[in-house]
Amino acid sequence: MEYPKVTKAYYALIETVTTRQINVIMKMEAPIFRHMLLTLTEGFNHVVVDFVTRCCTAVDRIVVSSLTPPTKRDRDRNPVAFQILTRNIGENSEILSNMLFIMINKVLYENCHNHWALSRPMFSLIVLNPQSYELIKNQIIGKQPADHQAQLAEDFASLMRDVGSTIDTNNREKFSQNLVPFIDKVRKYIC
Numbered sequence: 001m002e003y004p005k006v007t008k009a010y011y012a013l014i015e016t017v018t019t020r021q022i023n024v025i026m027k028m029e030a031p032i033f034r035h036m037l038l039t040l041t042e043g044f045n046h047v048v049v050d051f052v053t054r055c056c057t058a059v060d061r062i063v064v065s066s067l068t069p070p071t072k073r074d075r076d077r078n079p080v081a082f083q084i085l086t087r088n089i090g091e092n093s094e095i096l097s098n099m100l101f102i103m104i105n106k107v108l109y110e111n112c113h114n115h116w117a118l119s120r121p122m123f124s125l126i127v128l129n130p131q132s133y134e135l136i137k138n139q140i141i142g143k144q145p146a147d148h149q150a151q152l153a154e155d156f157a158s159l160m161r162d163v164g165s166t167i168d169t170n171n172r173e174k175f176s177q178n179l180v181p182f183i184d185k186v187r188k189y190i191c
Contacts, residue, residue, distance in 0.1 A: 011054040018061035026081035056117040063124035097132040100125040119176040
């Protein structure tokens with residue numbers, strides 16, 4: 001996105017729609033949904049922290065909505081919309097895996113100041129696709145010098161310590177709490 005004012009308005013719109021009108025996102029046609037995910041992926045690489053934070057909120061809301069089936073009291077979400085969203089998520093798993101890869105690399109290698117914002121969609125994506133997380137984790141560990149690999153594997157284990165595999169608030173908070181010490185420790189030796 002080349003135009004800063006348009007980019008700012010776009011990410012603000014996507015964040016607002018995912019926060020207040022998730023039913024619109026849930027019913028999106030597949031090509032539009034895919035395009036939105038691609039632009040959100042692009043947003044994670046942006047230098048403006050506000051844009052990245054807005055992308056984090058949007059992705060988290062989308063993924064959490066796909067992991068939380070609608071209840072009878074849910075007026076904004078219906079079973080058909082949930083099925084459409086679940087299908088769209090499944091058809092775009094490679095984009096979502098790429099988002100997770102970008103976020104993990106961002107917290108490991110960049111001096112970013114929005115760890116908490118990044119922790120939300122990271123955890124949601126890990127719960128959505130734990131196999132993708134394991135693959136990314138193993139890739140990162142495998143690229144390290146042999147004398148750092150065991151330590152990095154241990155540090156990745158500490159990141160998920162006391163964190164369950166469900167999207168509930170306690171797990172999200174524990175993951176966020178574990179993230180900062182993980183980053184502080186790993187940045188001392190990762191290359």
